[in-house]
């Protein structure tokens with residue numbers, strides 16, 4: 138295991154973790170906001186994909202990476218709002234509608250790319266450019282730390298900043314207050330005059346925008362072109378991180394970082410003499426193990442406290 | 458969104474306009490249930506008005522109309538003489554109407570203060586100032602005499618405090634008209650007394666209060682006048698001091714009815730339940746026997762382990778020590794299904810979370826304990842016709858007011874939902890019936906009915922453990938009475954006939970207790 142250890146302990150690996158984790162962190166925080174508002178956002182994957190595609194295309198045609206990023210994020214938000222319309226107004230099941238939207242995003246992005254560029258694989262013909270990296274002039278010279286922190290993409294920094302911002306939003310602001318109330322006990326929120334759907338729509342828009350940022354990072358941060366299906370299930374893994382992180386910003390961040398580490402490990406081990414199929418399975422195996430562990434812990438917790446909690450959920454207030 | 462003012466001038470009266478006035482108010486739910494029809498109601502300022510009526514009479518629906526939670530299908534509403542039309546609770550709140558719902562509307566993970574200010578949080582620039590929220594709540598609590606701990610999470614505090622938090626929530630919004638929908642159903646007698654003191658204080662400061670209860674004793678104690686509803690209509694309004702419970706009861710049901718239960722003496726048979734040294738969360742070394750054909754009452758101040766004891770016996774909690782047998786079957790380590798197979802039926806005290814599945818149909822709720830065996834299932838396949846027949850039979854025998862068996866249980870009124878649970882548990886012909894708060898939230902007619910069914914089950918040979926916050930009910934029904942305090946049995950009355958509520962109260966509060974030999978005499 139000598140070479141593996143060398144890889145894992147290198148500064149390059151630590152820097153890679155931050156980069157690879159970025160889309161997970163952003164999307165998972167988005168998933169968290171929707172979940173806390175009471176709408177499971179399965180469409181994270183679709184939001185990421187449409188944002189990745191839109192971002193690369195707009196950047197390529199307009200020549201401005203920033204315009205690409207903004208349009209990509211907007212596309213992600215738009216898809217989440219579509220989920221809101223389907224689920225909240227038309228009464229469609231959130232899971233089914235979300236899966237439908239993910240399929241729609243997969244189909245629509247590859248069609249658009251093919252229609253515009255005549256290439257089924259992606260936008261590599263287009264010169265769309267990437268979002269800039271941030272160099273940290275002084276820190277960059279510190280051995281170890283410098284190599285990890287300096288030169289990360291702006292969106293990686295955004296992902297790091299997003300965690301405390303989302304926590305602040307949820308726990309300190311009026312909007313977050315209403316959002317949590319709506320998610321936990323919609324009837325109670327309605328009875329004090331909070332517009333439940335309005336709050337849920339806003340939460341979904343934010344959720345989609347964060348997933349959009351994650352998608353933009355994929356096509357305009359990690360690389361500078363869009364590849365069809367490039368999200369490769371990251372939206373679903375982000376969703377797993379939401380629950381693994383126990384629906385708390387900090388926990389979600391750590392869970393997302395964990396998934397990022399697993400993927401970074403897979404990438405690094407790919408350079409070594411390990412069968413590539415085994416390596417590419419690492420993130421998924423890690424996800425399954427993490428979820429199983431989480432379920433086991435929850436079951437054990439509920440066994441020691443065998444009785445139902447007096448106020449376990451929204452519909453569980455005391456009987457009249 | 459703003460309440461529309463259709464007439465500029467107040468309704469012409471010689472004195473001040475009533476705080477609340479409804480004319481020809483009606484509500485038909487989308488599923489066709491006509492819950493309220495042609496109701497005229499006028500409540501003057503500073504009055505405590507009780508609203509009584511049978512389960513499903515439309516009391517909660519009428520209150521929801523007054524609070525803007527439901528929109529009327531007919532009629533008009535005025536608040537302080539102004540004609541209004543509410544598009545949602547926010548409009549009612551803006552006009553000073555506050556409501557405490559039958560099913561409390563609190564966010565479990567929020568603190569008392571956070572719940573109190575929800576929707577109108579203090580703070581600037583979109584932020585919530587939690588310290589200010591706690592301060593304000595504390596100040597309001599001080600003023601109104603509603604004692605709460607502002608910084609405690611709602612899911613950790615007692616039901617009584619949750620209730621007070623709800624009232625503070627309304628006060629914080631500047632409510633001048635307060636609607637209380639069955640506030641006392643879940644309260645202990647002491648909490649009820651405290652609530653009434655606070656409500657009177659609010660009334661004296663000019664608050665108008667609408668108060669719903671099924672307990673006529675409470676209605677007579679707190680209200681100035683009583684409005685009686687039946688089948689969606691207002692039957693009449695009487696001054697409280699000029700009314701008698703019998704008169705109110707007959708107005709509610711539309712015929713004369715007696716309020717007494719005929720209780721033939723018990724003929725206890727062989728032992729059914731044997732509990733030895735049972736311990737678990739909040740229960741310590743409880744030993745008791747219950748014989749076939751007797752009702753054993755369990756009295757205690759709420760929160761002294763009676764809930765936990767019943768849940769241990771029903772298999773919903775795991776004991777840490779001791780043993781439980783039912784008819785020679787050792788059920789100590791069985792799960793809830795094993796307990797049911799051993800012949801235990803359980804009417805849980807919290808019907809919304811443990812007693813019923815609100816989004817499933819009434820029929821499903823009625824057969825859920827026997828869905829895996831004949832007659833409702835054959836070789837693993839449900840027989841829908843049998844289910845329907847069974848459900849229709851129970852609905853008619855237990856006088857459940859429901860549109861049809863396939864309606865969602867959640868659309869039932871509170872008391873009718875309780876009837877569904879009781880119908881299921883009693884029709885299972887149990888060997889041991891665990892009945893917790895059997896008549897919580899049911900009207901006096903149904904209460905009567907349930908007493909009769911309970912005695913019927915007893916006389917058919919069931920052993921019954923009855924837990925109730927209503928001491929009068931316990932004393933009236935129990936053949937033997939046990940008192941629990943801090944998770945231990947502290948008194949045992951083998952003949953509670955001459956026992957008074959006051960005398961029992963002394964044991965419940967721990968002022969007196971029986972020696973252990975007396976409590977465990979014959980129990981070995």
Ligand SMILES: Nc1ncnc2c1ncn2[C@@H]1O[C@H](COP(=O)(O)OP(=O)(O)OP(=O)(O)O)[C@@H](O)[C@H]1O
Nearest residue numbers: 486490492512513514515516517518869870871872
């Ligand atoms: N959301 C709803 N949809 C359809 N029907 C409903 C709904 N809520 C109540 N009902 C029906 O309207 C009628 C009146 O119900 P309501 O809850 O007002 O009764 P209530 O007088 O408050 O009874 P209780 O004393 O049992 O609480 C009942 O027949 C009930 O089944």
Ligand SMILES: [Mg+2]
Nearest residue numbers: 517559870871
């Ligand atoms: Mg009601």
